[in-house]
Amino acid sequence: MLVIGVAGGTGSGKTTVVRKIAEQFQEDEVAILSQDSYYFDNSHLSLEERRKKNFDHPDSVEFGLMIDHVKKLQKGIPVNEPVYSFISCTRMEESRQVTPKEVLIVEGILCLTNKALRNLMDIKVFVDCDSDIRLSRVIRRDMNERSRNVDQVLDRYEKTVRPSHLQFIEPTKRFADIIIPQGGMNQVAINILTNHINHTLKNN
Ligand SMILES: Nc1ncnc2c1ncn2[C@@H]1O[C@H](COP(=O)(O)OP(=O)(O)O)[C@@H](O)[C@H]1O
């Protein structure tokens, strides 16, 4: 199994890049694990307290479980990926079964911050994007999909998202084998990655 890690700031285009890569393969060839699914549950806290959490800090993610799932998939064992709600900021009762495939893409803002997880990756990618563009995307997305108003989005951005991006996420660019500017619109980078994956699969 080839494990590809895709990191980058919130709104940088990670999901778009992953989708475009996955589209180049058959459905039974590529499995995807999202780091967002591994946010701690926090249902013991009130919604107000949960919303105040720093979700851009590495401690907000249950990396132990995520690493265990990657290792199981590498051994050919299916896993149950948790389902996370950005509206309630908790894990849902249900989970999603992920079965082992030839390629596993692990995607998320913090997925290159964890050394043990990094060590499981064969290719590390960082999707790069200016912070003003990311912020405008995040405002739209959080208002449309995450039940937030503009003040809540900007308040979170100033207090936790931006400082943690600078402290934890941006520095992981140095671990990347490939840095992709213009995210999902960078067809050249997506083709290069797809060709590399195909080449590696054929030679294994
Ligand atoms: N290169 C791009 N140009 C314009 N819009 C983009 C581009 N890449 C992503 N988007 C849009 O920006 C938003 C965030 O992209 P997404 O891939 O979900 O980012 P991430 O997973 O890094 O948070 C989505 O609405 C997506 O359609």
Ligand SMILES: Nc1ccn([C@@H]2O[C@H](COP(=O)(O)O)[C@@H](O)[C@H]2O)c(=O)n1
């Ligand atoms: N309950 C939560 C948990 C996380 N976030 C934010 O999501 C961003 C990461 O997701 P991407 O899809 O953009 O990579 C991150 O910046 C967290 O602050 C949230 O809003 N609510």
